[in-house]
Amino acid sequence: MKQVHIRVDDGLYNELSYYSALMEQTMQDCVREAVAYYVTDMRRKQREVKDRQFTFIDLFAGIGGMRIAFDRAGGHCVYSNEWNKYSQQTYFANFGEQPEGDITQVAASSIPDHDILVAGFPCQPFSIAGVSKKNSLGRATGFEDKTQGTLFFDVCRILKEKRPKAFMLENVKNLCSHDKGRTFKVILEALEELDYSVFYSVLDGQQFVPQHRERILIVGFDRKKYGKNVHFDFELTPAFPKPVMRDILDENVDEKYTLSDKLWTYLQNYATKHKAAGNGFGYGIAPLDGVSRTISARYYKDGSEILIEQKGKNPRRLTPRECARLQGFPDDFKIPVSDTQAYKQFGNSVVVPLMENVAKLIVKKIEEMDLAEGKELQRKVI
Numbered sequence: 001m002k003q004v005h006i007r008v009d010d011g012l013y014n015e016l017s018y019y020s021a022l023m024e025q026t027m028q029d030c031v032r033e034a035v036a037y038y039v040t041d042m043r044r045k046q047r048e049v050k051d052r053q054f055t056f057i058d059l060f061a062g063i064g065g066m067r068i069a070f071d072r073a074g075g076h077c078v079y080s081n082e083w084n085k086y087s088q089q090t091y092f093a094n095f096g097e098q099p100e101g102d103i104t105q106v107a108a109s110s111i112p113d114h115d116i117l118v119a120g121f122p123c124q125p126f127s128i129a130g131v132s133k134k135n136s137l138g139r140a141t142g143f144e145d146k147t148q149g150t151l152f153f154d155v156c157r158i159l160k161e162k163r164p165k166a167f168m169l170e171n172v173k174n175l176c177s178h179d180k181g182r183t184f185k186v187i188l189e190a191l192e193e194l195d196y197s198v199f200y201s202v203l204d205g206q207q208f209v210p211q212h213r214e215r216i217l218i219v220g221f222d223r224k225k226y227g228k229n230v231h232f233d234f235e236l237t238p239a240f241p242k243p244v245m246r247d248i249l250d251e252n253v254d255e256k257y258t259l260s261d262k263l264w265t266y267l268q269n270y271a272t273k274h275k276a277a278g279n280g281f282g283y284g285i286a287p288l289d290g291v292s293r294t295i296s297a298r299y300y301k302d303g304s305e306i307l308i309e310q311k312g313k314n315p316r317r318l319t320p321r322e323c324a325r326l327q328g329f330p331d332d333f334k335i336p337v338s339d340t341q342a343y344k345q346f347g348n349s350v351v352v353p354l355m356e357n358v359a360k361l362i363v364k365k366i367e368e369m370d371l372a373e374g375k376e377l378q379r380k381v382i
Helices: 010-023 027-051 065-072 085-095 129-136 143-147 151-162 178-193 261-276 320-326 339-348 352-381
Strands: 054-059 075-080 116-119 166-172 196-204 214-222 307-310 313-317
Touching: 010 027, 054 065, 054 151, 065 075, 065 116, 065 352, 075 085, 085 339, 116 151, 116 352, 151 166, 151 178, 166 352, 178 196, 178 214, 214 352, 261 313, 320 339
Parallel strands: 054 075, 054 116, 116 166
Antiparallel strands: 166 214, 196 214, 307 313
């Protein structure tokens, strides 16, 4: 037998101690049993994939916003990856699966086959040093040379190894202008080189939630499977009636979310100073019958970008549950981490119903092309 040493947080340790005493087993036996149950459950889920329309993998998964979207579109997640330990905790609490860690250390061949690759990869500049050297030597450069050292490279190597039918990538709107447009140019060139038909659009989440949140979505379909004559449109079906801020707010909110006099005075002075200088920086009071600004990972610092007015007292920041709703997460989504980590997680996440809408469009397109491919094959046989 092999030995494995593990560290667990206090809550899990207490649960293990209680279960150990209840079952009259050593803690070691309890852990081994729990792992065995976990592995068995994973195998069972692999078998259940037959009941789903398609399979997908969830890269740079965060807390699982994309996973909810593709689950709702009829998919079965066969692999997830997320390096942040707090995001892993939230992911596990909601999906019962621990995402694998550092993607750069994962062999593409070890990732299960899948129909759709889903990734919200970080925006990073591409180094041109290696490319410039190859160009000077008259050698061709490929996506490996252009994207090496970035996390987008890992997306590319997995696409190359596994050849999914389609992919959906999500990033900030500024990806288009990042590094004077060079970053986006390299991304499109790399995806084209991998022989995918690529489509992209900047979409605003306020069609589905009461938040102005623009993100770029890049969708691709395998040309080796479907040919070059592929057409795809981001024909969204917005929520009706259009959601507004008051739809997501709780009635009774803990006083700890109300800004202190010191912080509120600072934010007002800061806004006045920048307004006088002609800048637009400052706090934002969200209109109850309108939409908020974009929530970001820095929301935990002071909540200044989205504040809720209160009668007779200072404004307050949103609660973590309200932040979840602002991103379109269901109310049964578990938040097992501190407020600080929750603010970071929801600020980094996606507008779930928007992603779900696009996911369903991708699935519909795949089904149409698979049907056409099947008919063509049948025609050739006849």
